[in-house]
Amino acid sequence: MAEQQEAADRRKQILEAAVAVFAERGYQRATVKEIAARAGVAPGTIYLYFRNKRELLLALAETLIRRAADTLLAPCAELDVGSHLALILRDRLRFVRENQGLLRALATEIWTDRELAAQFFGEVILPVIRTGSAYTQERVVRGELRSFRAEIILPAVVGGILLISVLRLMSPNSPTAALPEEEVVEELVRFYLYGLRSHPEAQWDAR
Amino acid sequence: MAEQQEAADRRKQILEAAVAVFAERGYQRATVKEIAARAGVAPGTIYLYFRNKRELLLALAETLIRRAADTLLAPCAELDVGSHLALILRDRLRFVRENQGLLRALATEIWTDRELAAQFFGEVILPVIRTGSAYTQERVVRGELRSFRAEIILPAVVGGILLISVLRLMSPNSPTAALPEEEVVEELVRFYLYGLRSHPEAQWDAR
Amino acid sequence: MAEQQEAADRRKQILEAAVAVFAERGYQRATVKEIAARAGVAPGTIYLYFRNKRELLLALAETLIRRAADTLLAPCAELDVGSHLALILRDRLRFVRENQGLLRALATEIWTDRELAAQFFGEVILPVIRTGSAYTQERVVRGELRSFRAEIILPAVVGGILLISVLRLMSPNSPTAALPEEEVVEELVRFYLYGLRSHPEAQWDAR
Amino acid sequence: MAEQQEAADRRKQILEAAVAVFAERGYQRATVKEIAARAGVAPGTIYLYFRNKRELLLALAETLIRRAADTLLAPCAELDVGSHLALILRDRLRFVRENQGLLRALATEIWTDRELAAQFFGEVILPVIRTGSAYTQERVVRGELRSFRAEIILPAVVGGILLISVLRLMSPNSPTAALPEEEVVEELVRFYLYGLRSHPEAQWDAR
DNA sequence: GATGAATGAGTGTTCATTCAT
DNA sequence: CATGAATGAACACTCATTCAT
Numbered sequence A, B, C, D: 001m002a003e004q005q006e007a008a009d010r011r012k013q014i015l016e017a018a019v020a021v022f023a024e025r026g027y028q029r030a031t032v033k034e035i036a037a038r039a040g041v042a043p044g045t046i047y048l049y050f051r052n053k054r055e056l057l058l059a060l061a062e063t064l065i066r067r068a069a070d071t072l073l074a075p076c077a078e079l080d081v082g083s084h085l086a087l088i089l090r091d092r093l094r095f096v097r098e099n100q101g102l103l104r105a106l107a108t109e110i111w112t113d114r115e116l117a118a119q120f121f122g123e124v125i126l127p128v129i130r131t132g133s134a135y136t137q138e139r140v141v142r143g144e145l146r147s148f149r150a151e152i153i154l155p156a157v158v159g160g161i162l163l164i165s166v167l168r169l170m171s172p173n174s175p176t177a178a179l180p181e182e183e184v185v186e187e188l189v190r191f192y193l194y195g196l197r198s199h200p201e202a203q204w205d206a207r
Numbered sequence E: 001g002a003t004g005a006a007t008g009a010g011t012g013t014t015c016a017t018t019c020a021t
Numbered sequence F: 001c002a003t004g005a006a007t008g009a010a011c012a013c014t015c016a017t018t019c020a021t
Helices: A002-027 A032-039 A043-049 A051-070 A079-098 A100-105 A116-143 A150-170 A181-196 B002-025 B032-039 B043-049 B053-071 B083-098 B098-109 B114-141 B150-170 B180-198 C003-026 C030-039 C041-050 C053-070 C079-100 C100-107 C114-141 C150-170 C181-196 D003-023 D032-039 D045-050 D054-071 D080-097 D102-109 D114-141 D152-172 D180-198
Strands: none
Touching: A002 A032, A002 A043, A002 A051, A002 A100, A043 C041, A051 A100, A051 A116, A051 C181, A079 A100, A079 A116, A079 A150, A079 A181, A116 A150, A116 B150, A150 A181, A150 B114, A150 B150, A150 B180, A181 B150, A181 B180, B002 B032, B002 B043, B002 B053, B002 B098, B002 C114, B032 B043, B032 C030, B053 B083, B083 B098, B083 B114, B083 B150, B083 B180, B083 D054, B114 B150, B114 D003, B150 B180, C003 C030, C003 C041, C003 C053, C003 C100, C030 C041, C053 C100, C053 C114, C079 C100, C079 C114, C079 C150, C079 C181, C114 C150, C114 D152, C150 C181, C150 D114, C150 D152, C150 D180, C181 D180, D003 D045, D003 D102, D032 D045, D054 D080, D054 D102, D054 D114, D080 D102, D080 D114, D080 D152, D080 D180, D114 D152, D152 D180
């Protein structure tokens, strides 16, 4: 049991180094040697835990998938729509912020690696969209939101969150990057809520 | 002058091959040899027109920047807000569709190449956001839209368009990918217009 | 004494695994790990019994040398020449057959490892040739065979036996591979006996 | 045409270096780097002419096969049996001598590489045996040799030639290695001719 | 003694770039 | 200008060997 723990630690240690190097250099430019150095092991050691370099990347995708699934909020019926929406947006912004490295590491390969693309979109992005649809559809049923086409609106919302996060990360000089996350959440909630509410009069105000 | 034309053609021919190969394989996996083959020239010839492989990529970024700038719609004061918004969204969706290859080619390197990131975000994404802000602020001034924080809302809108486009391209099985672009535009216009309109009563309806 | 026996068993167990893996993959492609696995021990254990991978090979050569020496028939004066020759050929064919693995294992390295070559040729092939010379020279002295140059004829005979054995092993589709060993012996005895007999009239016939 | 010649030369140059290095170190120990150095080219250049290291080996096998086929003597009806046999043996000894390097290069891999084994035995050894059978069967028909089982006798003869050649090459201290080739031929002809002649009285004598 | 995780030197192969023709 | 053969640095990966447990 002690050895199993040790092996798991080693694996984690290597994966963490891989995240760092992939995020910094991109998958292709990253060298196994550098990952090994950053993990404090010899290059050969990596191959005791992963079949090859690509398996490192796939393992990172797995990690992201697991985290994305684990962190999806449970629907919370007690809150009013606006507060719930705020909760969700805040949560997703945090998810991106906390998994920045992982996302950057994958971002370099998603576009040309079919398997990875399928994993990333199919098991990270689409589930987030689907869960978001479920949250909101419940509010539609309750009459708190107007009926709308979730397969269009939710990608639009998720994409919005993503681009805002990306700008904060990649373009620190943009005005968007400078804003406190809480202000972003507040403004977005107002925007999305107005866009979807069933009773136009019921204005929402963050506090 | 004939030779200059010829040279320009050769250059264009090479760039087109580069777009194709970069989009397919990603920048790193793409080989100069394959680009040359696809352009119908010898590998050495490429180096008569570009200093190195990376210059090809930067030239593609230039192309995208120029196209992004050229295709930005002129503000169109005669249309009502909804129709104008529809025009803009339709136009941006088309831009992504028509520059798919270019965008994919760049997408693989944006995340780790600082200069490229600066170009892409600074000269493609941010101008789109800025122009969008200008369009909408005009409507705000005219009282047709409520006042809002453009540096948050416009990235959200642009990000939405991007993710929808990306899903259509990368995840053909997602429900979003199946929809006619026109339906997407219609639903988005309603969503964004409701989110921003100044007189909640004034519903918009596509026709 | 019990431990010594155990150690000897372990050694033998490892050597048997080595024969199998070397014969299958060749010395260079064989990995210590696989030999260990086949022997049911850990890789490190092999190094308690052998200094390195090459020592395994040399130990196998030793084994072959010992077996080759042990199995050389004693000259048998009572038999007539033909029967004696048959006995010897049958015996050498059997030796090759029974030590197939060992021979294959060594065959991959003999050609480039000087020490091994010296051992194999000097202590396996040449002794067989020498013993064969002794057998036959005795018959020459007795007037049962004509006088001949043993340093040419015996290599020719031994080489014949070897190639026939090799073809049976490596080229199962060749007509030679299909024949019962006994027919081979019979035909070879006739061939060699005619080639060497002193009284051409005295035909030999196997029975 | 000039370039084709040049390319063919380069190819030959590389193959010759490969023969040398493979023969010296064996296929596995030989490094592409060393072959390149010996050929006077950069390592990468080798890959312009051969897909990989193994293709070098297969190309060598091809060369040997071609040479073996090209050098098979035409049957020569005018000569008496003994002289003809002498001609053939002398020729095969020369073939081995002249293709020593090639044979050594292949000898290291034949035992574990199925494709190579099939090529070597199927297209070098078996054809030699078959052609030898054809030569001798003609003499049988003419009544100059007794009838015999060629599928046994010819491998025995070819094997004899091979082992004698191998001993000369690998075991220079053996008495066999010291002999002039012509003496070997003479003794072997006598041995084989006596073994196969139809009229025992007709002794053959080389001169 | 036995283990097997860790090591790191060494290899085949790729590919951006050069330059003689 | 155009070519494409040649280059050689760089990289992923293997595996004999060691040594702490």
